Amino acid sequence: MWKRTAKGRELHFYLAGINNQNFLMRDRETGSWWQQVTGRAISGPLTGTVLELAPYDELTFGLWKSESPHGMVLAPVAGREKDYDNDWEKEVAKYPVPLSFPGQGLKDRDVILGIEAGGEARAFPLERVLKQSPIEDKIAGIPIVLVAGNDGASVRIFRSQQNGSGIELYRDSQSAEWRLIDSGGSAWNFEGCAVSGPLAGQCLEKINFLKDFWFDWKIYHPQTTVYSR
Amino acid sequence: MSQVRKRVLGTLAALLAIGSLGLFLIPAFVIRPFRYQSASALSLAIRVKWVAPALTAIACVAVLVLCWSLWRTASRTARAGLVAAMLLSAASAIMCRANYFEWMFRPVQAAGFVAASDAHLADKEMVMTVQIGPDARAYPIRQMAYHHILNDAAGGVPIVVTY
Numbered sequence: 001m002w003k004r005t006a007k008g009r010e011l012h013f014y015l016a017g018i019n020n021q022n023f024l025m026r027d028r029e030t031g032s033w034w035q036q037v038t039g040r041a042i043s044g045p046l047t048g049t050v051l052e053l054a055p056y057d058e059l060t061f062g063l064w065k066s067e068s069p070h071g072m073v074l075a076p077v078a079g080r081e082k083d084y085d086n087d088w089e090k091e092v093a094k095y096p097v098p099l100s101f102p103g104q105g106l107k108d109r110d111v112i113l114g115i116e117a118g119g120e121a122r123a124f125p126l127e128r129v130l131k132q133s134p135i136e137d138k139i140a141g142i143p144i145v146l147v148a149g150n151d152g153a154s155v156r157i158f159r160s161q162q163n164g165s166g167i168e169l170y171r172d173s174q175s176a177e178w179r180l181i182d183s184g185g186s187a188w189n190f191e192g193c194a195v196s197g198p199l200a201g202q203c204l205e206k207i208n209f210l211k212d213f214w215f216d217w218k219i220y221h222p223q224t225t226v227y228s229r
Numbered sequence: 230m231s232q233v234r235k236r237v238l239g240t241l242a243a244l245l246a247i248g249s250l251g252l253f254l255i256p257a258f259v260i261r262p263f264r265y266q267s268a269s270a271l272s273l274a275i276r277v278k279w280v281a282p283a284l285t286a287i288a289c290v291a292v293l294v295l296c297w298s299l300w301r302t303a304s305r306t307a308r309a310g311l312v313a314a315m316l317l318s319a320a321s322a323i324m325c326r327a328n329y330f331e332w333m334f335r336p337v338q339a340a341g342f343v344a345a346s347d348a349h350l351a352d353k354e355m356v357m358t359v360q361i362g363p364d365a366r367a368y369p370i371r372q373m374a375y376h377h378i379l380n381d382a383a384g385g386v387p388i389v390v391t392y
Binding site for chain 2: 023042057060064084153
């Protein structure tokens with residue numbers, strides 16, 4: 001998800017092609033070609049321009065609704081309902097891949113969460129994140145924590161540092177309600193905000209990531225490491 | 230018109246038609262799913278895409294003029310060839326302007342939204358979500374996996390939702 005403003009100009013995008021199973025888009029204003037996965041213009045008057053990321057989440061509808069009860073949901077486009085495939089994930093899994101990257105312990109279509117920070121890239125297998133949550137790690141010296149929500153499907157990633165000191169989060173198994181706690185006695189919700197304790201009211205910085213197939217992440221991040229603990 | 234001249238002009242019409250077809254087919258072949266595209270192949274395909282609409286239009290007009298001038302004295306077989314060249318160059322010019330990706334994945338012309346409480350979605354259905362200021366929006370991935378692109382705005386900020 002990108003902010004569609006470049007060089008002070010509002011752009012409108014349309015689908016223009018497929019590149020290694022990522023799509024290419026063009027903007028109506030200049031005709032420039034953009035790569036969806038990087039947000040970078042690769043041809044045309046805006047070549048080299050990079051769109052600014054619009055921070056987004058991939059959540060289950062139930063979890064999102066509990067956080068944003070007054071939110072708005074994109075309605076199905078009339079007449080297109082038949083094109084929305086309930087089994088699209090299974091369908092996509094059958095497609096061949098343009099390139100294969102064995103050797104790092106992952107299958108081509110394993111779903112990973114990819115993080116890019118300080119020139120480093122790391123892939124976290126989704127299955128492992130859901131099983132081991134919360135996961136503490138460090139990328140380019142930045143301490144991070146990957147957290148799976150109470151739905152067992154949604155993931156958010158935060159910088160596990162507040163006011164200059166590290167914060168280690170644990171699942172609170174004593175509480176009936178889903179929450180995380182730290183060693184200082186603060187309790188945290190899935191939005192990364194402390195709801196009680198000494199840090200109440202403070203929120204951790206959210207880290208952007210890309211939920212992607214392993215082969216696709218590897219094409220665009222050839223130097224990526226894989227979380228394997 | 231001499232026989233040689235007719236042959237030269239006829240060959241020219243055929244070459245223009247074949248060239249037009251190439252201008253359509255080269256990028257269509259490179260930018261096709263499930264096949265690895267190197268950066269240089271993609272760059273070539275896009276460069277062709279930039280010039281193809283104008284070049285195929287010029288070729289189409291040129292083929293039309295050639296057919297016009299050759300038609301009256303052409304044999305039946307030659308006429309069939311001229312018609313084929315005309316059809317081929319016209320079809321190529323049309324296809325170079327057509328966005329067939331939008332035939333497969335129809336764009337959202339005007340996005341409609343419903344309140345979270347009125348949405349007919351299962352709790353476990355995945356959505357892409359954005360919050361800018363008080364404006365929280367969710368885009369069902371099942372829908373975005375078809376449309377791929379949605380030009381929208383959240384909290385007054387123009388965004389493009391991509392999947």
